[in-house]
Amino acid sequence: MKPRKPGLTFQDALPHWCPSTEFAQITNAGSLSLPFVETYLNRVMLRAKEMLTGEKYSELRGDIDLFVKQESNHYRQHRLFNQKIEEAGYDAVKPIGDRLQADYDEFLKTKSLRFNAAYCEGFESLGIIQAEFFFTQIDDLLAGADPRVVALWKWHLAEEYEHRSVCFDVHKAISRPFSYASRLGGFFLAVRHLSKFGKDVSDALLACDRVRMTEGQRATSISSEKTYRKRFGRFALPRLLNVLSPFYNPIRYRAPRGAAAFLLQYE
Ligand SMILES: [Fe+2]
Numbered sequence: 001m002k003p004r005k006p007g008l009t010f011q012d013a014l015p016h017w018c019p020s021t022e023f024a025q026i027t028n029a030g031s032l033s034l035p036f037v038e039t040y041l042n043r044v045m046l047r048a049k050e051m052l053t054g055e056k057y058s059e060l061r062g063d064i065d066l067f068v069k070q071e072s073n074h075y076r077q078h079r080l081f082n083q084k085i086e087e088a089g090y091d092a093v094k095p096i097g098d099r100l101q102a103d104y105d106e107f108l109k110t111k112s113l114r115f116n117a118a119y120c121e122g123f124e125s126l127g128i129i130q131a132e133f134f135f136t137q138i139d140d141l142l143a144g145a146d147p148r149v150v151a152l153w154k155w156h157l158a159e160e161y162e163h164r165s166v167c168f169d170v171h172k173a174i175s176r177p178f179s180y181a182s183r184l185g186g187f188f189l190a191v192r193h194l195s196k197f198g199k200d201v202s203d204a205l206l207a208c209d210r211v212r213m214t215e216g217q218r219a220t221s222i223s224s225e226k227t228y229r230k231r232f233g234r235f236a237l238p239r240l241l242n243v244l245s246p247f248y249n250p251i252r253y254r255a256p257r258g259a260a261a262f263l264l265q266y267e
């Protein structure tokens, strides 16, 4: 696990960065969530680090430091890309982000560290699924895409795979003896909460695009969105079910094909 800075810039990148604008906008909704989610993860992990004192946790504290560095690089790079979406004038998106930030402020203020760590682990378990999907399932969707945006996601998701165990280990360390029930609660909450954000934002982005379309183009766009959502759902569902197992441990997951090789260029 090591933090890398790919130094990506997006001067003339477009919100429609690949041939399928529906796939682009659904992915963009994910990018728009990350400055909120990943700053929250870091705040939770740094709180946990203060609790995990003593020699027993010295390795885990080191892992938290690397995790925080990786996530900080992630949300900074995504912020640069997200500016391109803001500049394109999707005004309906901002209040949805403000609500997500308010939820995280509320969680940090009113909920236990265990609750927050369980949410973080729920989010991180989705990251490994996204990583496998991006690296192994969607070469057709990425053909002809803007290489800077593809690099943004591949670098990010390959590092998500690298630090996949940190939140799991932290949650386990601070939540004995009920870590399974707590982990599941965090997982269901993260799935529900972030799916709603993703759907609300992608609906807002696509609604804005569709205003400028003809009737026929709009019907094609709606059908292409449905096809993509079904495709992702079919891939993700069995993997989401794996997370529910009491024996789930992200350390056992195999690296997505090509992920480690992709990162070599940034070392
Ligand atoms: Fe990240």
Ligand SMILES: [Fe+2]
Residues within 6 Å of the ligand: 071, 124, 127, 160, 163
């Ligand atoms: Fe992460």
